[in-house]
Amino acid sequence: MANANLTAQRLREVLDYNAETGEFTWAIDISSTGRRGGVAGCHNKAGYVVVRLDKKLYLAHRLAVLHVTGEFPAALVDHRDTNKSNNRWANLRPATKGQNAQNKILAQKNNQASGLLGIYWAPQQNKWGAKLVVDGKQLHGGFHETPEAAHQAYILLKREHHTHGTL
Numbered sequence: 001m002a003n004a005n006l007t008a009q010r011l012r013e014v015l016d017y018n019a020e021t022g023e024f025t026w027a028i029d030i031s032s033t034g035r036r037g038g039v040a041g042c043h044n045k046a047g048y049v050v051v052r053l054d055k056k057l058y059l060a061h062r063l064a065v066l067h068v069t070g071e072f073p074a075a076l077v078d079h080r081d082t083n084k085s086n087n088r089w090a091n092l093r094p095a096t097k098g099q100n101a102q103n104k105i106l107a108q109k110n111n112q113a114s115g116l117l118g119i120y121w122a123p124q125q126n127k128w129g130a131k132l133v134v135d136g137k138q139l140h141g142g143f144h145e146t147p148e149a150a151h152q153a154y155i156l157l158k159r160e161h162h163t164h165g166t167l
């Protein structure tokens with residue numbers, strides 16, 4: 001996705017941003033599909049809203065930062081509610097890669113035994129374990145009889161140690 005050469009001035013002359021809805025609309029007629037007042041952008045395969053402007057594709061949440069602050073974000077932009085297409089200003093925040101990763105709510109594809117985030121089957125204990133990684137260190141939430149109990153232990157760890165998490 002491009003950032004190069006797009007200025008806040010150019011963005012604001014071509015697109016309007018509604019901070020309450022997170023929606024971009026065309027401020028001017030820019031093409032046969034980009035008509036003044038029409039909604040700009042579409043969803044990409046990853047679920048983010050993208051906008052094509054001056055023959056370049058931009059992530060709408062990054063455009064929102066440029067539109068409001070006048071500068072492209074130096075860091076990542078995190079969606080507080082984990083909804084990749086919710087670009088309301090109140091839902092966006094700067095984040096490091098590590099902080100952005102704290103906002104996960106689904107188990108990784110390689111850890112689908114239970115479908116719950118933060119837990120694993122421990123065959124030696126014949127129980128479910130809970131673990132959380134913080135600054136490269138694993139924190140253990142104990143072993144539990146059920147996946148749900150292990151997940152609750154994980155959530156407690158996450159709420160205590162992951163300031164950008166949403167669980």
